[in-house]
Amino acid sequence: MQTKQMHHMEIPVVCRSCEARHGGVCSALTPAQLSELSKHSSRRKVEAGNEVIGQGESITSYSSILNGVVKLSKVMADGRQQIVGLQFAPDFMGRPFLGESRMSAEAAVDTEICVFPRRAIERLIHDAPDLGHLLHNQALKELDDARDWMLTLGRKTAQEKVASFLWLIANHSDPAEGDRSCFELPLSRADIADFLGLTIETVSRQMTKLRKDGIIQIENNRHITVPDLERLAEAAGIDQ
Amino acid sequence: MQTKQMHHMEIPVVCRSCEARHGGVCSALTPAQLSELSKHSSRRKVEAGNEVIGQGESITSYSSILNGVVKLSKVMADGRQQIVGLQFAPDFMGRPFLGESRMSAEAAVDTEICVFPRRAIERLIHDAPDLGHLLHNQALKELDDARDWMLTLGRKTAQEKVASFLWLIANHSDPAEGDRSCFELPLSRADIADFLGLTIETVSRQMTKLRKDGIIQIENNRHITVPDLERLAEAAGIDQ
DNA sequence: CGGGTCGTTGATACGGATCAAGGCGAGTGG
DNA sequence: CCACTCGCCTTGATCCGTATCAACGACCCG
Known part of the structure; x- marks a missing residue:
């Protein structure tokens, strides 16, 4: 009996190999x-370009x-659009304590998510202080x-x-080969423009300029290599 | 004895008339x-222009x-500057769970605050779930x-x-005479420029234009009257 | 091969920055 | 009381960075 009981307390099978466990x-x-x-x-699974939730939809x-x-x-x-955030694994998605979404969430690349019913999460927030604390954080x-991005957009x-x-x-792509300097862009030029408050053409021109200045290398439009991250930070106006 | 005990449980004298009680x-x-x-x-008391905390200072x-x-x-x-937020009464100020401040906080107008030691708050967050919940919210x-402001800055x-x-x-100034359409600007033109990612001159010109278009009236540079809030919203590109 | 999407590059237009001057009210000292 | 200065704001002239418009290249898929 006790083993049965214990069994109930173990990590569910579906969760054991889950990328978001940690x-x-x-x-x-708790288990x-x-x-x-x-x-x-x-x-x-959500394919690239598909919406998870739309602006104004109820949560x-x-x-x-x-x-x-x-x-x-x-x-x-x-129709003017602004990307206000990117979310990566294992981020939580959704706006607790609000009836409807004030923005849309759309997969930038093929994405997998784990969906929880609203009720279950809101009950857990009250029962599990650790969860509330994690979400607060x-x-x-x-x-x-x-x-930080407001500074980028405004100045x-x-x-x-x-x-x-x-x-x-560069700082959010998991260092596949332990290398921060080589990564795949999750966004198209149009998305990058919407994220930066620019046009596609300007993004393209600036990418070209960064390439000609030797700060980045570009392969296949999406694959970027950064020989010297320090120089990139400098070009980004980031003070260290 | 019981009354003495009760007495301990009442609202502290200094807090009774506090503006931030509610x-x-x-x-x-709890009491x-x-x-x-x-x-x-x-x-x-913090006079207009004085810092509460500086960028990079420890909290x-x-x-x-x-x-x-x-x-x-x-x-x-x-030296380029961006205002990333305004806080009004009875907002909580500070970044829980972080050692140092990533921005500066400065009184825009003469301001009064109630200061709590860091330890006390962090202990309370764990002891009082309601407080954690309020801060999370x-x-x-x-x-x-x-x-919302990222959309404003970017697009x-x-x-x-x-x-x-x-x-x-208009939506944050307490309606003194129950009137949303008449208020005092808490920021100088320079501050407004830093909040909007513009220059002083551009802010001034646009204010003048809004005045000439009859959307606002200006007295003494700081005092604004808005005859028709609907028209202001329209000019702001806010969809209702 | 044709059509589509996505990205690049070039020419030109325009909104907001920059540079410069001056107005206005408040405080100060003669 | 006036002259002076100082901070803050407005207005004008000009410049520049990015948007806009347009063409084209690379790649994919039918």
Whole structure:
């Protein structure tokens, strides 16, 4: 009996090999809570370009990113668009304590997420202080990032903006071969423009300029190599 | 004895007439917690232009705003500056769970704050779930605001930016005579420029244009009247 | 081969920055 | 009381960085 009981308290099978077990929402739960949550949650693939939730839609579920990249964006009535954040694994997605989404979330590349029903998460926030604390901390980090980006949007030149973007991606792409200096861009030129408050053409020109200045190398439009991260930071106007 | 005990559980004298009792941090505490916290906290006046904390300084205390306005700003190595947020009463100020401040906080107008030692707050966050929840919620609201502002910084014209700023102030100044349409600007033209990612001259020109278009009236540079808030929202590119 | 998407490059336009001058109110000292 | 200065704001002239418009190249897929 006791072994049976113990069994109930172990990590659910579906969660054992989950990429988000460490650092993600689920790392803040007890085995029992995780087991309960896993019963109501489901894994979902989202292809690049597909929406997870749209601006103004009501929030019926939350999720966490298992792998991939999701872009958060706002659009104005006349179509002008601004990407206001990028989310990577194992980020939690969704706005707790709010009825409807104030922005859209769209997969930037093929992405997998784990979807939780709204009720389950909101109950857990109250029952599991660690979860509340983890989400609070993530919100604070996102706030820091958003404010850093405000400086980029408001005061940096096009050149510095593009370099800042590359710097951000360099620091968020998991160092596959332990190498920060070589990575794949998760965004198209159009997305980068929407993230930086620029046009496609300006982004393209600045990328070319960074390449000609020897600060980056470009292969296949998406694959970037940075010989000297220090020089990139300098070009981004980042003070160290 | 029991009355004595009860007495200990009442609202501390210094807090009774406090402007931040409702809605602020202290509203999430029990009388006992409030009593304990009040022993270590102190009221402080900060004159317009004075710093509460500087970028890069270590965080030794938190505070809440009793009245006034505080601007949060970031500066680059070469002096370029961006205001990344405004805080009003009864907002909580400070970045929990972080050793040093990533921006400076400076009183925009004469301001009064209540200062709490760092330790006391961090202990309370763990002991009082309501406080954690309140701070989490404020962080989420600030994140929403920051992201709204990213759209303003990245995609709006100078005209729309200035109108957006006036709209923000109109919606945050307490309706003294129950009138949203008449208010005092808490920021100088230079501050407004730093908030909008513009220059002083451009801010001034756009203010003049809004005045000539009849969307606002200006008295003494700081006092603004908005005959029709709807028209202001339109000029700000805000979709309703 | 044709059509589509995505990115680059060039020519030109324009919005906001920059540079420069001056106005206005408050405080100061004669 | 006036002259003076100082901070803050406005206005004008000009410049420059990025947007806009347009053409074209690279690649993919049918």
